[in-house]
Amino acid sequence: AQSVTQLGSHVSVSEGALVLLRCNYSSSVPPYLFWYVQYPNQGLQLLLKYTSAATLVKGINGFEAEFKKSETSFHLTKPSAHMSDAAEYFCAVSDRGTGRRALTFGSGTRLQVQP
Amino acid sequence: DGGITQSPKYLFRKEGQNVTLSCEQNLNHDAMYWYRQDPGQGLRLIYYSQIVNDFQKGDIAEGYSVSREKKESFPLTVTSAQKNPTAFYLCASSAGGALNTEAFFGQGTRLTVV
Numbered sequence: 001a002q003s004v005t006q007l008g009s010h011v012s013v014s015e016g017a018l019v020l021l022r023c024n025y026s027s028s029v030p031p032y033l034f035w036y037v038q039y040p041n042q043g044l045q046l047l048l049k050y051t052s053a054a055t056l057v058k059g060i061n062g063f064e065a066e067f068k069k070s071e072t073s074f075h076l077t078k079p080s081a082h083m084s085d086a087a088e089y090f091c092a093v094s095d096r097g098t099g100r101r102a103l104t105f106g107s108g109t110r111l112q113v114q115p
Numbered sequence: 116d117g118g119i120t121q122s123p124k125y126l127f128r129k130e131g132q133n134v135t136l137s138c139e140q141n142l143n144h145d146a147m148y149w150y151r152q153d154p155g156q157g158l159r160l161i162y163y164s165q166i167v168n169d170f171q172k173g174d175i176a177e178g179y180s181v182s183r184e185k186k187e188s189f190p191l192t193v194t195s196a197q198k199n200p201t202a203f204y205l206c207a208s209s210a211g212g213a214l215n216t217e218a219f220f221g222q223g224t225r226l227t228v229v
Contacts, residue, residue, distance in 0.1 A: 009155060032215040043119075043205055043220035044158075051215035090157060094214040101165055101211065102148055102173065103218055107157040 002027040004091045006106035014114045019078040021109045023091030032094040033074040039087050086113045117142050121221035136191045136224045138206035145211035147189035152203040201228050
């Protein structure tokens with residue numbers, strides 16, 4: 001089964017600094033990958049998804065992610081952090097290996113933005 | 116407004132009781148899902164359904180049951196066999212079909228055993 005690993009359960013940045021949230025996948029088949037954001041006590045909202053059309057994917061709120069097959073990575077970035085970006089972020093993979101039609105999620109990274 | 120409605124938002128259960136969490140969607144999606152969220156563990160799949168009257172176990176199905184009698188509804192029952200039910204439960208739906216289809220989430224139900 002495919003899986004994703006998110007390095008760093010907590011990341012803290014200053015307002016205006018670069019945001020980098022890491023996600024690595026394990027798969028023998030090129031996966032479909034997703035990034036979601038969750039604000040406290042709420043559901044998840046899709047930020048962006050990679051479906052093999054383009055390796056650099058732009059999402060909402062100024063976020064983007066680049067699919068790198070050689071590094072098996074799909075890291076999420078934003079050039080300049082805003083206070084409103086403070087939330088938990090989840091990377092997810094669609095299991096093309098087994099065909100199970102449900103997303104598998106990483107353990108999440110909580111982003112803190114310091115003023 | 117199209118979306119996914121989970122109710123109630125907060126739920127308290129006594130030990131040994133069964134409890135049912137509601138999930139309704141008006142997005143006309145074929146597929147629906149239940150996830151459990153615990154701090155530091157991300158989301159874990161409990162059950163999913165690709166079509167009415169059919170559903171499959173996810174990674175942590177023990178102690179849970181579901182039904183899918185209508186396309187719009189996918190209720191989750193947490194039974195007394197679930198040893199540690201306190202968690203945040205999220206329902207989701209997707210258009211189904213292709214594996215590159217994203218899931219849309221409800222606002223969640225926080226279940227606490229008292």
